[in-house]
Amino acid sequence: MSRAVAIVGSGPSGCYLAQALLKAAPELRVDLIDRLPVPYGLVRYGVAADHQGTKGIVRQFERLFERQGAGFVGNVAVGEDVSLAALREAYDAVVLAAGLSGDRALGIPGEDLEGVHRAGRLTRALYEHPDAEPLPELGPRVVIMGNGNVAIDILRLLAKTPAELAGSDLGAGPSAWLAGSAIEEIDIVGRSPAAEAKFDAVMVKELAKLEGVTIRVIGAGASDDPEATKKIAALEMLDGHATGARRITFRFGLTPVELLGEGGRVGEARFRDSAGATVALCCSAFLTAIGFEAEGLLLREELIGSAADREAGVIEPGLYATGWFRRGPRGTIPDNRADAQLLAARILADLDARGDAPEKPGRSAFPDWRSIVDYDGWKRIDAAETAAAPQDRCRAKIPTRETMLALALHREELPQ
């Protein structure tokens, strides 16, 4: 018996799930369906361009397709090109691993002013996601609202000198944009005290390597909690780091109240401190990095809201969820791996319980998936990107869907 499993989303959650399923049951037919022509989700479009080590897990995922027999079905959006119902009809199990790509809103007046940008959109533009908007004009004074790892990623990239980006996969356009930015000052603001900040201490420590900045930390506070103590110690170490002109200031315990502007463009951000006093920061751009939420074609709230066993990732018999799509926008890549391994065991047990029920057709139910990008198609894109990398970059990403598709679908034996 060879059951067919469709996984919607080829980010780390989907890939780790396929890996665990095929390790335990190599005879399964597992397809990873992605709306993009390229796999790996936020490993490609979220993990920072200057954190290539973290992207090393892609080698495991290549194994998945090259040796474990998983199929890549790229350029197919579930909910648009194919319905979830049709997928469930064709596969013995369907797993939603579609992540969360919407940026959470701050919910304060002035958020729609020009110059206010959200982290997901900004990082997609920086990392050349095919659906990204153009990179915005930031001006000289940037405020970053948020205290998670994503906020620190943005801070670090905005603060780096061009030389510090050597070895990354930051594209030519974004690199020129960064090099030409006239940023003089970056404030990074947390709503909570530093002890409760979500970023990891190592992310803060890494900032001590920056070569063109002067860093000030205001009000890091104190704590008895060992994890919090590490963060505070890292911040205190950073305070006074002076290697260049660009000023960075960490501020904590400030609740955003409103954004004010003239002529439609943001010029000032107002906060309330813990004593109730108003704090105003001048800014030419205000970037929010305060978390993510569902956006898109799958009705997440309904599906997850009505799940039979949300903790286990079971929405209803034969339909599952994992990763950020299941848990919400919390947790790093290792968390997704643990989540996926637990769900794999559950799915295998459920498939087993089907006994002799006839197996479903899987991908062969969709002969009209004509413009799908399979794994070989992706490898053609991958090869072109690696070959085009300039000397101080490890890759030159192809930024448009059209070029990706032209490369991927170009098959010698099938002239158009």
Next chain:
Amino acid sequence: MNIILLYGTETGNAEMLAEDIMVELEGEHTVECRSLSDFDPGEFDAGRLHMIVCSTYGDGELPASAQPFAEALKASAPSLSGIHFAIFGLGDSEYEETFNFGSKGLAELLAAYGAAQIGERVTHDASGSDMAEDLAFPWAARIVALAEEKIGEIA
């Protein structure tokens, strides 16, 4: 030789490498591969070569899957004299000050309880250009040759 490969991992790189090493050695040796999270310190065996592949997290700490093992080891404080191990580390030189501290710390811990390390600890750098297996396969071959001299007669 009777070999157990033990891995400590968070994102799976060490597991994949341990499995690759197993495939390399399987032809000529009896090899088992297991997560450190499923290995009890009471299972150390003087007739076996213990080959460990372990990454580093946090601020030079052990990966989550290796932490319960280290805790159990400290709690039971066994004498590991007569036990042989070798260790390969996975890390990232972006974390300069704590580069490969996970495997380093684990080696020190085992040595503190009397286990004997065979060969040198070799490390992989996720930000470097080497493939982990290109470093690990020659390492494994050297380790096995050295171990054959040392524990050959027991096994």
